[in-house]
Amino acid sequence: MPQKPIVYDAPTPEPRATTVEAIQAEILERLIYSIGKDPIVARPHDWLAATILTVRDRVMDRWMESSRETWRSSQKRVYYLSLEFLIGRLMRDAMSNVGLIEPVRDALKNLNVDLGDLVNLEPDAALGNGGLGRLAACFLESMSSVKIPAYGYGIRYVHGLFRQEMSEGWQVELPEEWLAHGNPWEFERRESAYEIGFGGSVEPVIDPDGIERQEWRPNDHVMAVAFDTPIVGWRGARVNTLRLWSAQPIDPILLDKFNSGDHIGALEESSRAEAITRVLYPADSTAAGQELRLRQEFFFSSASLQDIVRRHLQQYDELDSLPDKVAIQLNDTHPAISICEMMRILLDVHGLEWAHAWKLSRGVFGYTNHTLLPEALESWPVALLERLLPRHMQIIYAINAEVLTEARQRAQFTDGQIANVSLIDENGGRRVRMGQLAFVGSHSTNGVSALHTELMKKTVFSDLHRLYPERINNKTNGITPRRWLMQCNPGLTKLITDRIGPEFLDNIDLLQGLNAHADDQNFQKQFAAVKRDNKVRLAKVIKDRLGINVSPDAMFDVQIKRIHEYKRQLLNIIQTVAAYDEIRAHPERDWVPRVKIFAGKAAPGYWNAKLTIKLINDVAKTINNDPSVRGLLKVVFLPNYNVSLAEVIVPAADLSEQISTAGMEASGTGNMKFMANGAVTIGTMDGANVEMHKEVGDDNIVIFGLRTEEVNEKRSTSEVPRSSIDASPRLMEALESISSGVFSPDDPNRYRDLIGGLYDHDWFMVARDFDAYVAAQSKVDKLWSDPRRWSSMAIKNTARVGYFSSDRTIRQYAEDIWGVSVPET
Numbered sequence: 001m002p003q004k005p006i007v008y009d010a011p012t013p014e015p016r017a018t019t020v021e022a023i024q025a026e027i028l029e030r031l032i033y034s035i036g037k038d039p040i041v042a043r044p045h046d047w048l049a050a051t052i053l054t055v056r057d058r059v060m061d062r063w064m065e066s067s068r069e070t071w072r073s074s075q076k077r078v079y080y081l082s083l084e085f086l087i088g089r090l091m092r093d094a095m096s097n098v099g100l101i102e103p104v105r106d107a108l109k110n111l112n113v114d115l116g117d118l119v120n121l122e123p124d125a126a127l128g129n130g131g132l133g134r135l136a137a138c139f140l141e142s143m144s145s146v147k148i149p150a151y152g153y154g155i156r157y158v159h160g161l162f163r164q165e166m167s168e169g170w171q172v173e174l175p176e177e178w179l180a181h182g183n184p185w186e187f188e189r190r191e192s193a194y195e196i197g198f199g200g201s202v203e204p205v206i207d208p209d210g211i212e213r214q215e216w217r218p219n220d221h222v223m224a225v226a227f228d229t230p231i232v233g234w235r236g237a238r239v240n241t242l243r244l245w246s247a248q249p250i251d252p253i254l255l256d257k258f259n260s261g262d263h264i265g266a267l268e269e270s271s272r273a274e275a276i277t278r279v280l281y282p283a284d285s286t287a288a289g290q291e292l293r294l295r296q297e298f299f300f301s302s303a304s305l306q307d308i309v310r311r312h313l314q315q316y317d318e319l320d321s322l323p324d325k326v327a328i329q330l331n332d333t334h335p336a337i338s339i340c341e342m343m344r345i346l347l348d349v350h351g352l353e354w355a356h357a358w359k360l361s362r363g364v365f366g367y368t369n370h371t372l373l374p375e376a377l378e379s380w381p382v383a384l385l386e387r388l389l390p391r392h393m394q395i396i397y398a399i400n401a402e403v404l405t406e407a408r409q410r411a412q413f414t415d416g417q418i419a420n421v422s423l424i425d426e427n428g429g430r431r432v433r434m435g436q437l438a439f440v441g442s443h444s445t446n447g448v449s450a451l452h453t454e455l456m457k458k459t460v461f462s463d464l465h466r467l468y469p470e471r472i473n474n475k476t477n478g479i480t481p482r483r484w485l486m487q488c489n490p491g492l493t494k495l496i497t498d499r500i501g502p503e504f505l506d507n508i509d510l511l512q513g514l515n516a517h518a519d520d521q522n523f524q525k526q527f528a529a530v531k532r533d534n535k536v537r538l539a540k541v542i543k544d545r546l547g548i549n550v551s552p553d554a555m556f557d558v559q560i561k562r563i564h565e566y567k568r569q570l571l572n573i574i575q576t577v578a579a580y581d582e583i584r585a586h587p588e589r590d591w592v593p594r595v596k597i598f599a600g601k602a603a604p605g606y607w608n609a610k611l612t613i614k615l616i617n618d619v620a621k622t623i624n625n626d627p628s629v630r631g632l633l634k635v636v637f638l639p640n641y642n643v644s645l646a647e648v649i650v651p652a653a654d655l656s657e658q659i660s661t662a663g664m665e666a667s668g669t670g671n672m673k674f675m676a677n678g679a680v681t682i683g684t685m686d687g688a689n690v691e692m693h694k695e696v697g698d699d700n701i702v703i704f705g706l707r708t709e710e711v712n713e714k715r716s717t718s719e720v721p722r723s724s725i726d727a728s729p730r731l732m733e734a735l736e737s738i739s740s741g742v743f744s745p746d747d748p749n750r751y752r753d754l755i756g757g758l759y760d761h762d763w764f765m766v767a768r769d770f771d772a773y774v775a776a777q778s779k780v781d782k783l784w785s786d787p788r789r790w791s792s793m794a795i796k797n798t799a800r801v802g803y804f805s806s807d808r809t810i811r812q813y814a815e816d817i818w819g820v821s822v823p824e825t
């Protein structure tokens, strides 16, 4: 029975007080009554849990109020479906957004507990791989901050992204245990549980009106149980819900099996079910491919769709208003099966006709494409889908028939074009293309930077774009300035506030006011002093974790991101080797001291990425221990890159390396974090770098390298990379030293194939961009040698970062895609 909330205006308890005394008393109360610990014996994790519960209480009132308000005003709800949410820590974010950092700090101090220690004790929620998952997390925070009624839907993985350790310079993956001490943020909602089916058959049934319908009869079921986390916006503007699904067995134990002595078999169903949400796939920019992954995708899509339709019916009691009241955004194709699940629910459960259901469904969905890399475009074997989701496969065929008919009749497509837009890839084993499904099943398909969106129109979706020319649009990514400026860089935030006033905290575009101070010598000195403090803090982390001494007066040159060939950590490390050679060849020159800082994880099965990590560590060992370098160059690889480590590194960066092969990085968001924190970018004309270049102007960014068209040209002609190597003695020397084992005397052939690839095909243009990169680095040295010039550039980067706020991105999604009106700030 749909159950209506009857009491809108029930009296609620008084909001919790936010004085130091009240908070202090409540932390103690929580420790005793919720955690069950005597303060005398409480462990740091107990204090952390008690503090989180105290902070959480101060978010609850706004949470209830937000949901109640959405009911009352019948506002449209936005649902953000993402297989990844790379959240990081939540406590400082929540405290900062509701203005509790100072009172909580003081309350804890009175209890002899240091807030900073507690903050560092909170585990990162690392339910994502990299940029895509981090974007989802920034969007959640921004949707709350700009007051959009929204839900994030995803999976509550027991193990998030693996923990990375180094063993003799090689990456080792260890399980991440973020739930080991419990998770005080989440609320388990056992009443919000749905049955999810797999397999079985589809049977035609005649409904009471005499109409034939299809009924899916799965032969395998699991339960999806909801866990809710409140996501509070800036100044508590609104609190939205992140709802993560956990898989549980229908029958926790098969008693008859147990009683007959089969103790393992009795728990089999249980472990099979729980396997679905046990681990995050550690693949970034590659399709995962295995059946368990497809199960994850359907599991969370089905649970979310059932929940969305249930909520809609509960409030509106009809389905025609779905597109007016519901917007569902698909973060990449991972949730694309939701389109079929929506159709199944409308057709088979609610008896709608095809055309009607299709119109409603398409009106609801929007799809965000994140990559053009062929290896990342998801597709599933038809045979697998037929076995696992037979009804959804039927629906895919029906959608395909409709699209192909339209393509032939309305657009007069040729056979080649038909093959391009078809949901079924007929080459080499029939497969369902999830990108095509997501595109045709949505009313909007967006790219994540201007360049990426244009390339989408020309490549993967060229014929679909011809068929539906209105559908593709751009939404350049953004980052939340709360986490990535105010929280991670309090020193800079204070300096800016002192200079231009606090209004920018509520309207990030006002950072533009800093432009007027960019050449003020006094301000430059203060800006540089803040940077130096952050560098001292990072230098200490480097010393503590790696035992390496680095000088905060050297340039901190930083490349932190997933390790991927297209991101070209290899280009950076080869240039480092070339610089090492130069320093030794010309010790008399006036070298700019640099610390090359790397961090990032490699997908466990991605050999070249893992080898690149080893190479960085091998080069680091040689250079850091070579007295002839006299400390002018240091190389550091910080293990276990995650959101919290990024929050320490980014504020300390002088130079931001954004050097992907042009045309291959969809947007990048790391680039924006550095910009906010006053780092200068060295980068290619790729992804959002193009728009950063436009915002800061040519004088405040260092751009180099082949453009996208040139890359394509080089790839399509027979010109061999060999010639660019022959033409560059510096490059040749560096490549030869690496491939002959100068940095790997224990295994001289270790890098032979890796470097050989550059001579052979050089798909990522490492050799062909090398000289341009070296020249750009020399330009960086020259700019650095003029501290006033450098400071002016750094300040202007911060001043002009406003466009890259995820608040802007979210407003554009709301207006252009979701049809949701956003209150003015």
Ligand SMILES: *Cc1c(COP(=O)(O)O)cnc(C)c1O
Binding pocket: 129, 130, 131, 134, 560, 561, 562, 641, 642, 643, 646, 667, 668, 669, 670, 671, 673
């Ligand atoms: C921002 C971020 C990313 C994305 O970085 P890119 O440089 O855009 O690839 C990946 N991982 C973490 C932990 C991040 O914070």
